[in-house]
Amino acid sequence: HHNCFSTSAPTQNAINNITVFGSGLMGAGITQVAAQNGYKVTMVDLDEQYLQKGHDIINASLKRVGKKLYIDDEAKQKELIDSTFANITTSTDSSKSVEAADLVVEAIVENLETKQKLFSTLDKAAPGHTIFTSNTSSLPISDIAQATTRPEKFAGLHFFNPVPQMKLVEVVRTDKTSQETFDTLVEITKKLKKEPVACKDTPGFIVNRLLVPYLLEAMRLVERGEANPQDVDTAMKLGAGMPMGPFELGDFVGLDTLKFIVDGWRKGGKIDANLVEPVKILDELVAAGHLGKKSGKGFKSY
Ligand code: CAA
């Protein structure tokens, strides 16, 4: 049984070049962390405008990280930014961008067909040794892997928002993911200075499987009139040590994202029905376009 990380076995796969698909919130964060830790990264998106957005996200985050690391040393802060960007190239050509890739991390829109289409293209363009991973929050890894001819080299590599801050990476293996692929991903996670945990390809893996029902339960509590959102947030921060309360966190993650996850789980039928029952206030906010922090309003205003 391979439920533990092998500690000593050196892996055969040397990873030097990483290609990240998507230059949005997650893709930019993953690109940044990989580049900061010495990997050569190619960041890919549909057009230059999106790539520029990704560049801006990375730049803002590095400024923040630099100020924390080197409080009064502006030269060092600048060096961090320059040395990180020196490891990053960008591209809008999916096939070309994986010709020299050792690892692909996909962080594009949360849509199964779009992800399958991308991986089907990459499967033909990437060398045989290239490991493919998806950062999906809610789709089965094995469904995405089906679009390729390399299921043994396919896994989930699930980062958390904000990527530069959150120390966890869930390494998700399907029934077909090889031990070698898994070991390589565990090793890379550590080189990114993050902590890996092993997950099976089940809905929500570990974190979202526990976090999402908790966030929904907080909304149901408020819906029943038992407390208001501010008090729930205060309670969970000061009484349970959470860095953000459930309403703050829901707004931070994005209410559309939460709804998408719950609706997908309900359709998937693998989770207790009462855990994924629709929540009225969530559905109403999303229908009104109040998606949380990114849209300026959710449970709170920003
Ligand atoms: N790069 C980018 N953004 C950063 C950052 C960095 N290095 N550091 C902080 N942030 C962002 C936050 O988004 C927030 O933005 P604004 O300033 O624009 O409002 C702000 O910075 C908060 O940062 P602070 O410096 O004030 O706070 P902090 O550094 O002490 O803690 C935190 C921030 C780490 C996000 C903390 O509040 C926390 O841990 N919150 C919980 C986050 C969480 O649970 N994330 C997981 C969500 S679930 C998920 O990601 C999985 C999924 O599939 C949906």
Ligand code: NAD
């Ligand atoms: P986002 O909307 O910020 O970014 C997605 C980017 O992908 C966009 O820039 C879009 O132009 C680009 N894109 C779409 N199709 C593409 C293609 N075929 N090739 C290249 N680029 C393409 O989304 P995000 O929040 O960064 O989420 C990305 C993935 O990460 C999703 O699968 C999501 O479920 C997962 N995820 C999100 C979070 C979160 O809190 N936001 C946390 C963990 C995992």
